[in-house]
Amino acid sequence: GVTQSPTHLIKTRGQQVTLRCSSQSGHNTVSWYQQALGQGPQFIFQYYREEENGRGNFPPRFSGLQFPNDSSELNVNALELDDSALYLCASSLAGHTGYGYTFGSGTRLTVV
Amino acid sequence: AQSVTQLGSHVSVSEGALVLLRCNYSSSVPPYLFWYVQYPNQGLQLLLKYTSAATLVKGINGFEAEFKKSETSFHLTKPSAHMSDAAEYFCAVSVGTSGSRLTFGEGTQLTVNP
Numbered sequence: 001g002v003t004q005s006p007t008h009l010i011k012t013r014g015q016q017v018t019l020r021c022s023s024q025s026g027h028n029t030v031s032w033y034q035q036a037l038g039q040g041p042q043f044i045f046q047y048y049r050e051e052e053n054g055r056g057n058f059p060p061r062f063s064g065l066q067f068p069n070d071s072s073e074l075n076v077n078a079l080e081l082d083d084s085a086l087y088l089c090a091s092s093l094a095g096h097t098g099y100g101y102t103f104g105s106g107t108r109l110t111v112v
Numbered sequence: 113a114q115s116v117t118q119l120g121s122h123v124s125v126s127e128g129a130l131v132l133l134r135c136n137y138s139s140s141v142p143p144y145l146f147w148y149v150q151y152p153n154q155g156l157q158l159l160l161k162y163t164s165a166a167t168l169v170k171g172i173n174g175f176e177a178e179f180k181k182s183e184t185s186f187h188l189t190k191p192s193a194h195m196s197d198a199a200e201y202f203c204a205v206s207v208g209t210s211g212s213r214l215t216f217g218e219g220t221q222l223t224v225n226p
Contacts, residue, residue, distance in 0.1 A: 002155075031213070040202055040216035041156070054213055088155055090214075100146065101214060105155040 002104035004089050010110045016077045017109065021089030023070040024102045029053070030072045031101070032064060033088040041088055047072055048094050076109075084111045114139040114205045118217035126225050131175075131190040133220045135203035138184065143205045145186045146214070147177055150200045159201075162186060173197070198224045 003022045011017050023030050029048045033041035043056035047066035061077040070091070076083055086108050090101040119134040137143055144163050148156040160171025167179045177188045186203060203217045 004155075033214075038219075040204075040218045041214070043213050043215070046213060056213070090156075100158050100161050102158075103148075103156040108153075 002089055002091050002102050004087075004104035004107050006107060007105070008108045008110075010112060011079050013079055013081060013111055015079050016075065017079060019074040019076075019087050019089075019107045019109070021072045021074070021091075021104060023072070023089075023091035027091035027093050027102070028070060029092045029094045030066055030070065031090045031092070032072075032074045033090065034058070035086040035088060035106070036082075037085070044074070079111045081111050084109060114143060114207050114215050116203050116205050116215055116217035118201075118203050118220050120220055121218065122221045122223070124223040124225060125193045127195055128192050131188070131193045131197065131222065133188040133201050133203075133222065135177075135186045135188065135217060136184050137186060137203075137205045139205060139207050141207050143207050145177075145179060146204045146206070147171065147175070147186075147188050148202045148204060148216075150202065150219075152199075156202065159188070193222075193224045195224050195226065198222055 005020045031046040032044040035041040044058050045055040046053045050066045063075045066072040086106045088106045089104045092101045115138045117136045146161045147159040159175050160169045162169050162179045170176045175190045200219050202219045204214045
């Protein structure tokens with residue numbers, strides 16, 4: 001499946017954070033979602049072949065990387081209180097949207 | 113752009129009663145539709161998906177959903193609720209023009225009463 005680390009994280013406003021994800025074996029696309037408390041997940045961006053392949057309505061201080069082994073990172077700079085949320089990573093197979101997406105258990109980020 | 117509306121942020125049923133969670137979508141092209149379940153402090157688990165094959169889709173844990181193009185709906189049902197079904201349920205849509213981006217509804221919290 002998809003594994004994410006760490007599971008929980010507390011950061012101070014203004015700091016930077018890196019979240020990590022390991023995709024499901026055989027998947028070549030990774031997407032990141034932000035889920036604020038009581039809301040549905042919101043699409044941040046997607047990576048395919050180590051390049052950004054679509055982005056939601058998030059500022060540039062949200063950035064990512066995808067590595068050749070299909071692991072990926074989500075980086076957030078200049079943290080704000082509103083960045084407190086559950087961050088979900090999902091992997092999929094490009095060109096096979098109907099196969100679905102496999103989600104990790106998420107990283108709970110708290111910004112104080 | 114596609115969108116999803118889930119009617120009812122909270123649904124409460126008795127154990128053994130019918131579960132009906134409503135989802136309506138908006139899309140200018142044929143969509144892929146998904147239902148996910150989320151238990152407290154966990155990620156999303158796929159319940160079922162519609163990919164333009166059969167309009168009645170059967171998923172895990174006894175859930176099923178019917179795609180109705182004329183009503184732009186994809187409601188989730190289960191004949192008999194179990195206590196373990198208590199969770200948050202999300203409907204999501206994906207269309208070809210957005211790649212594999214999922215657009216989620218706001219979710220429905222299902223409570224099952226003994």
